[in-house]
Amino acid sequence: MALKIYNTLTRQTENFTPLNPDRVTMYVCGPNLYGPIHVGHAFSYIVFDTVKRYLRFRGYQVKHVQNFTDIEDRIIEKAQKENTTIHALSEIYIVRFLRELDALNIERADVYPRATSVIPTIIKITQGLIDKGYAYEVDGDVYFRVRRDEDYGKLSHRRIDDLESGARIAVDERKEDPLDFALWKASKPGEPAWASPWGKGRPGWHIECSAMNLETHGEQIDIHGGGHDVIFPHHENEIAQSESYTGKPFVKYWMHNALLRLTGDTSAEDKMSRHVGNTLWVKDALARHAPDAMRMYLLSTHYRTPLAWNDDDVDATARGLERWRAALKDAIAPTDESKTSPLNLVANETRDKFIVAMDDDFGTPQAIAALHELTREINRARGDGAPPAMLAPAQATLRELANLLGLTLQERATNALAAAPFIELLITVRKDLRAAKQFALADKIRADLAQLGIILEDSAQGTMWKSER
RNA sequence: GGCGCCGUGGCCAAGUGGUUAAGGCAAGGGUCUGCAAAACCCUGACCGGCGGUCCAAAUCCGCCCGGCGCCUCCA
Known part of the structure; x- marks a missing residue:
């Protein structure tokens, strides 16, 4: 009997055999820190939290890394709008993120690298890709040369030609191919910037994950997880960058959870997305x-x-x-x-x-x-x-x-209610009433307490009580 | 246009070639209880439609109907 995992890369369910027989390296896509997370994000983190718990139950030692993307267009935009820094903004959402994960009993990852903390590695990889002919510089931007990568598209099972025929890609004449994507972007005035061989700039959208994996796990990892919507282009590009740089297979098992949709007042049933605005925040879900x-x-x-x-x-x-x-x-x-x-x-x-x-x-x-x-x-x-x-x-x-499965099965701490001693007193009184067959009064006490949200349950062992919510 | 997913009892949801189609919620009946609650017991589906393959299909193939995702930032 062996653990089997569905691998997006091969589109098959495969026996799980990690690179190291005892240890598993796992990387799960974390949040972009321009806002709070919704239950769709939480779903993904709960799935991979469950995966991690089960792997450990199966005897593996798991090293779990999750990124914080703290430099990206939206964060820059929001920081500018709110007249703050990307660092300060990220910090707010990191604190909230961790608090919400804790509330959902999602175990914390072992390492939470931030994109801004791996800039030297990003530059190293980018330079390496240029040296190998996989990337080129234009006006301070560095692009990945998609056509140079033989198996580009292998994760999402797309061919470059198919992609181009249907996609509406903003054409940038400076790029050799419309699908070439940025590894490094020259910074505009007022944007956060780091010094690089190509001038002041900042990382592209996908490179940070390649860099963080390299720093925290090494060149090859066992499991890389994320939502289904991130297969293309994000994970596809990650593979392209990492494998072109190291020359080795990057991830052994690619896992992707299906997306959550939101039903309700709207007639449409769309996937949950911060971009679309069709969201249920974790905070609001936890309130209910x-x-x-x-x-x-x-x-x-x-x-x-x-x-x-x-x-x-x-x-x-x-x-x-x-x-x-x-x-x-x-x-x-x-x-x-x-x-x-x-x-x-x-x-x-x-x-x-x-x-x-x-x-x-x-x-x-x-x-x-x-x-x-x-x-x-x-x-x-x-x-x-x-x-x-x-x-x-x-x-x-x-x-x-x-x-x-991450279920605590804990009773609500009703005994901590300030009213607890008084409830106990009423229960004692009611017990005497019942012994005296004064059922009408006893039932009134139970009914009145129920009105207040206190539920009484009689049993052979005595009367238990609990608070509704 | 390319790639892909889903449609199972009132609701949610497993099963994906062959004993009685998991499980949960709801509903109805019952046990227990002074009553109530909790708990437990009992009751229900031939699997979107049509056609095909097969000794045998919810499970494979084709077409149709309906719903959805990715191809653009996105868990």
Whole structure:
């Protein structure tokens, strides 16, 4: 049994064999820091966070790098408009970005290089490409010579001629070919600039990722991830730059998640995009939904299948999640006694199903289904009167595997409510009323608390309470 | 014009050649409970349409209908 990954490069699902048998190098496209991120970005980061967690579960040591693109047309434009610097602007969005990732329980990458911190490497690569005949300078700009690269187009499976026939590319007469793209751009007055062999300038749009990979991982890496929309031209150009420079295959497995669309008021159902303005900010999504619910919702569809975000469906997922939490209620650590539990068998079967599902190109929908089944078995056993020690191993398995999907399954910290002692008091009073068969009054207390968003649930073990939201 | 994706029960969503088409939500019935809630049990689809290949297709091929992505910054 082996892990298989769909590779955009070959358009096939391949057995995963990293360059180094124990270690995996992974690079995931990070944000352009001209604004906050939307749930489409979050989806991508959640997907690759899940990939990383699973690789580690499979015994690999993972080095995860994610870039911060802090020099680019839009950032310059926005900084100028807001009368600030690209550095200050980036800093604001980096802080917000990390805070939102933390909220979604997305593990941080090991390294977050910034484009502006790898300028010397960018210059080195650019010069190297010129020396090898893959690039040329015109008036302080440096362009990559697409026609010189034999296999240009191999990732997006396009031919240069096809691209030119249909594309509306702004023709720049100084370029040898319309598809040649900038490695280095001469700076205009007032723009951030660095000294280079070609004069004052700044990096092009794709070169920073080649440079950051070279600096943090080396010439070859195992996994490069990003959204489907970034296959062309961004990743195509990255391959062209990196491979032409090093002469070696750049990335072993190219992974791309499908794009998220946004349903709702508009009749059109377009992909989410900051450029189009059709966005749901992560901040706003978090205001309505629990992070676990968002993650489980997004992982309930395979990462290569397009998904239309729907708030009601996230709510439905959240209700399903309640059963998982119920299953973990009052869980204790497994003991010697629990080894004889029949639930052990179920837990092991679930683990096998989970692994089979995840091994097949990260089949999170089936993995989640397996955990739903385990949840049902735990709840049923509890209903049948199984003691905590018997439930423990299955509960431990549920928690462990759910954690691999980044689900915390934590109850909201309702006990921290300032009203907690008073609620407890009312519950005690109500208990006495019930003992005295004063049901009308007892029900009134429950109903009135419900009005205030406090839900009471009676059970043989006593009365539990929780806060709605 | 080029490359590519999707259309499965009320909703979301797996399955991609062969036992009873996963799972979740919703709905209806039931168990438990003083009642309620929670939990559990039971109930539902022949897979967009037409044609073809095959002993056998939701699963392969063709056409059609409907929806979407990339080719331009974009996760």
